[in-house]
Amino acid sequence: MSPLVNIIVGLAMGLNLLALGSSRLPSVIRAMAVQGVLLGMLPLVIETDFDWMVMLVAVVTMAVKGVLIPTLLRRAMRAANIEREMEPFIGFVPSLLLGAAGTIAAIAGARALPLLTEHADTLLVPGALASVFTGFILLVGRAKAISQVCGYLILENGIYLFGMLLIHSTPLLVESGILLDLTVGVFVIGIIMDRIQRAFDSLDTRKLTALRE
Amino acid sequence: MMSGPLLLLGGIGLLAGIVFGRRRPRLWLVATVIGNASLIVAAALVLSGPDDWQWRNGFPIGGELLHFRLDGLSGLFLLLLGIVGAAGAIYAREYWSDEHHAESAPRGRAWWSAMILSMTTVLLSSNGLHFLIAWEVFAVSSFFLITLDRANREVRAAGWLYLACSHVGTLCLFGFFATLAARTGGWELGPMREQAGLAPLLWLALPGFALKAGLFPVHIWLPSAHANAPSHVSALMSGVAIKLGIYGLLRFSGWLPVPAALGPVVISVGAVTALLGIAFAFAQDDVKRLLAYCSVENVGIIFVGIGGGLLGMAHADAPWGRVLLAGALLHVWNHGLFKALLFLCAGSVLHATGTREMTRLGGLWRTMPWTASLFALGSVAISALPPLNGFVGEWLVYLGLFDASTSHGPAAWAAMPATLMLATAGALALATFLKAGAVIFLGVPRTRAAGHAHEGGRLMRGPMLALAALCVGTGLAPVLLWPAINRAVGVWNSSWVAGAPPAPLLTLGLVNLTLLAAFAAGSVWLWRKAHANGFRRGLTWDCGYAAPTPRMQYTGGSFAGIVTGWFAEILRPERVQQRPRGPFPSSARRIQRAPETVLERVIAPAAAGVLRVSSAARRLQHGRVQFYILYLTGGLTALAIIVWWGGIQ
Numbered sequence: 122m123s124p125l126v127n128i129i130v131g132l133a134m135g136l137n138l139l140a141l142g143s144s145r146l147p148s149v150i151r152a153m154a155v156q157g158v159l160l161g162m163l164p165l166v167i168e169t170d171f172d173w174m175v176m177l178v179a180v181v182t183m184a185v186k187g188v189l190i191p192t193l194l195r196r197a198m199r200a201a202n203i204e205r206e207m208e209p210f211i212g213f214v215p216s217l218l219l220g221a222a223g224t225i226a227a228i229a230g231a232r233a234l235p236l237l238t239e240h241a242d243t244l245l246v247p248g249a250l251a252s253v254f255t256g257f258i259l260l261v262g263r264a265k266a267i268s269q270v271c272g273y274l275i276l277e278n279g280i281y282l283f284g285m286l287l288i289h290s291t292p293l294l295v296e297s298g299i300l301l302d303l304t305v306g307v308f309v310i311g312i313i314m315d316r317i318q319r320a321f322d323s324l325d326t327r328k329l330t331a332l333r334e
Numbered sequence: 335m336m337s338g339p340l341l342l343l344g345g346i347g348l349l350a351g352i353v354f355g356r357r358r359p360r361l362w363l364v365a366t367v368i369g370n371a372s373l374i375v376a377a378a379l380v381l382s383g384p385d386d387w388q389w390r391n392g393f394p395i396g397g398e399l400l401h402f403r404l405d406g407l408s409g410l411f412l413l414l415l416g417i418v419g420a421a422g423a424i425y426a427r428e429y430w431s432d433e434h435h436a437e438s439a440p441r442g443r444a445w446w447s448a449m450i451l452s453m454t455t456v457l458l459s460s461n462g463l464h465f466l467i468a469w470e471v472f473a474v475s476s477f478f479l480i481t482l483d484r485a486n487r488e489v490r491a492a493g494w495l496y497l498a499c500s501h502v503g504t505l506c507l508f509g510f511f512a513t514l515a516a517r518t519g520g521w522e523l524g525p526m527r528e529q530a531g532l533a534p535l536l537w538l539a540l541p542g543f544a545l546k547a548g549l550f551p552v553h554i555w556l557p558s559a560h561a562n563a564p565s566h567v568s569a570l571m572s573g574v575a576i577k578l579g580i581y582g583l584l585r586f587s588g589w590l591p592v593p594a595a596l597g598p599v600v601i602s603v604g605a606v607t608a609l610l611g612i613a614f615a616f617a618q619d620d621v622k623r624l625l626a627y628c629s630v631e632n633v634g635i636i637f638v639g640i641g642g643g644l645l646g647m648a649h650a651d652a653p654w655g656r657v658l659l660a661g662a663l664l665h666v667w668n669h670g671l672f673k674a675l676l677f678l679c680a681g682s683v684l685h686a687t688g689t690r691e692m693t694r695l696g697g698l699w700r701t702m703p704w705t706a707s708l709f710a711l712g713s714v715a716i717s718a719l720p721p722l723n724g725f726v727g728e729w730l731v732y733l734g735l736f737d738a739s740t741s742h743g744p745a746a747w748a749a750m751p752a753t754l755m756l757a758t759a760g761a762l763a764l765a766t767f768l769k770a771g772a773v774i775f776l777g778v779p780r781t782r783a784a785g786h787a788h789e790g791g792r793l794m795r796g797p798m799l800a801l802a803a804l805c806v807g808t809g810l811a812p813v814l815l816w817p818a819i820n821r822a823v824g825v826w827n828s829s830w831v832a833g834a835p836p837a838p839l840l841t842l843g844l845v846n847l848t849l850l851a852a853f854a855a856g857s858v859w860l861w862r863k864a865h866a867n868g869f870r871r872g873l874t875w876d877c878g879y880a881a882p883t884p885r886m887q888y889t890g891g892s893f894a895g896i897v898t899g900w901f902a903e904i905l906r907p908e909r910v911q912q913r914p915r916g917p918f919p920s921s922a923r924r925i926q927r928a929p930e931t932v933l934e935r936v937i938a939p940a941a942a943g944v945l946r947v948s949s950a951a952r953r954l955q956h957g958r959v960q961f962y963i964l965y966l967t968g969g970l971t972a973l974a975i976i977v978w979w980g981g982i983q
Binding site: 210257260261262263264269 | 963
């Protein structure tokens with residue numbers, strides 16, 4: 122199973138860097154969506170026996186992460202009338218470098234972890250760590266709420282990758298629960314973004330500091 | 335037994351007082367006075383009879399069954415509460431009347447009844463939870479009474495300081511009662527001397543009660559609160575409220591086992607409090623602040639007595655311990671009476687002249703003869719001069735201290751310095767009240783307001799006269815009060831229950847009577863002689879000035895100057911001085927102020943430091959979501975590192 126899995130995870134890691142390096146919001150959303158679809162395919166690759174439950178979850182995951190959430194985000198983006206992340210806290214090149222360093226550190230660090238032998242030769246753990254780290258960079262380094270939602274989703278993708286390690290012991294039902302939470306979360310954030318947009322005429326979260334009390 | 339129905343009547347009267355206080359002032363007065371009178375009678379019945387009053391009810395409040403108990407100790411405090419409560423209520427009708435304080439007078443009446451009711455509940459509660467609830471209501475109602483005149487900034491500041499200090503104390507008490515409940519398995523209170531493991535708990539109770547009592551150095555709330563409260567409230571606060579701190583300490587040191595070091599600690603803190611309290615009092619210019627600091631001194635004297643009692647109990651129930659404890663209890667009673675009287679007199683002066691600053695007063699004895707003579711009487715009592723009551727209580731304390739000092743034990747090491755400090759404090763107290771009386775009432779008026787002073791009406795004079803009469807009565811016949819004191823001592827330590835008063839008490843009463851008779855005879859003789867020779871009015875001390883002005887008088891500051899200098903290290907008086915220069919000086923001035931050193935030099939800088947640190951920490955909360963996530967990441971990483979590190983080890 123390893124070669125295919127490694128290729129998929131490697132692609133996802135590349136998409137991380139794409140999301141970090143691009144200033145246009147549509148490409149960030151697209152990177153995230155493609156990553157979601159790729160990861161949705163993983164259970165089908167890992168699970169050798171055909172199981173209709175696995176199948177169902179994989180399809181739903183791909184549909185939600187690849188279609189539903191990106192559609193919602195694009196709509197929000199159009200409503201807010203923003204295309205670009207203009208003033209990130211951490212610039213695009215520095216965040217790209219940080220992400221690359223994080224990816225390398227994840228691969229190096231994963232070797233030090235006491236993993237099962239069957240996981241040791243896959244990219245699952247480094248990929249998960251790298252995605253989580255990318256998500257954090259996006260959350261911390263971006264000013265626009267939409268970019269932060271993307272960061273949050275990439276972070277979730279990393280957690281999902283971790284979940285793949287336990288695919289034999291955790292029912293995919295748990296993962297589908299997480300997926301449901303995520304969708305609701307994106308809905309809520311979408312609504313909040315809409316409200317913020319109407320109230321402040323901007324989606325720049327830096328302008329929300331007056332709400333700190 | 336009659337006490338139960340009487341206490342019920344008292345409670346109903348005070349509740350009616352809370353209800354009627356806002357709209358029906360006359361009904362409030364009647365209800366409150368009836369309520370207080372029934373409290374007085376109930377307490378007197380318990381004090382004179384052999385039995386305690388107890389009442390349990392199946393009705394739970396906060397999950398605990400009601401349990402009230404009135405015994406010798408709480409009875410003594412309840413008696414004092416009833417007397418001062420009634421006197422203050424009558425006084426307030428004229429002093430804080432609806433005409434002059436239309437906005438605050440109705441509130442003041444309701445809170446007055448509430449405060450007395452809550453203090454009564456504190457005294458009666460025999461359940462830790464209910465004690466705490468009543469204690470809190472008592473603190474809050476006194477806060478609202480202190481801040482009656484809340485339009486004034488200083489008054490609000492004093493109120494907040496009081497509230498903050500009071501809650502620090504309550505926090506200690508929460509710890510105390512909760513730990514006690516956890517150790518004993520219930521909130522029920524009662525004698526539990528035999529459970530030796532409970533002894534360290536008193537170290538938690540001591541700061542809690544000392545804060546309320548105003549012991550040095552946690553007296554910081556007391557001067558400003560007493561000075562800025564309306565005078566009848568100051569009288570209740572100083573006369574009774576701070577005594578509840580003393581009650582608490584006595585109650586629980588009487589019920590719980592006592593740690594061995596508690597006696598020496600209490601006696602030495604008390605002695606220091608007495609000395610420093612009166613040193614601060616002497617330096618004050620505000621008459622009510624002076625009285626407030628003097629309360630600190632008297633609380634110190636009482637604590638010396640209590641500490642002596644604890645010490646005596648630890649030394650195989652030595653008889654001098656009994657004398658010291660009796661002296662402390664007697665002084666609680668006495669101080670409650672004469673300090674209330676003095677605060678009411680100060681209120682009368684404030685009412686007449688509108689100022690508390692002694693340097694703006696003077697010569698008031700011509701226009702306010704009643705207040706002047708009652709203040710003089712109170713001063714004699716508080717300076718512990720015979721034949722009044724202050725002397726009796728302090729004399730017992732001294733007797734006990736002398737016996738303890740000559741007992742050649744370790745107790746002597748605690749008693750000897752306390753004796754010396756107490757003696758110094760006594761001399762300074764006399765000087766303080768000489769200063770207060772002389773600057774306010776003697777000489778000539780220093781300002782126009784002081785010149786146009788007028789005596790208060792009957793409602794103000796009556797309570798003052800009643801309190802004065804009680805002071806004189808206790809001084810002349812202390813033996814009459816002895817059974818009550820003995821009851822309280824017996825409740826505290828049952829092996830000291832022996833009925834006979836210390837023999838000197840009877841002699842002392844006789845000596846006081848003789849002194850008073852001699853004083854009266856001398857006065858009559860002087861009066862006769864003066865009348866026979868005729869009067870000629872003139873300046874008291876002319877000193878050869880050609881054109882004396884009111885400014886050529888001793889001020890309070892100049893009177894206290896030397897002693898303030900002795901204690902300058904602690905008092906740290908602040909001076910602004912501009913000396914006259916040249917042959918024809920155009921201006922010169924000298925302003926002296928005695929700050930509250932502990933508050934302004936210790937607590938305030940420390941609080942400012944805490945505030946700086948916390949406002950620096952507040953910068954972390956800037957409202958940027960991105961950084962909050964960074965904090966989260968940092969925290970998670972740190973946790974991971976800790977776990978990883980732990981795994982390696």
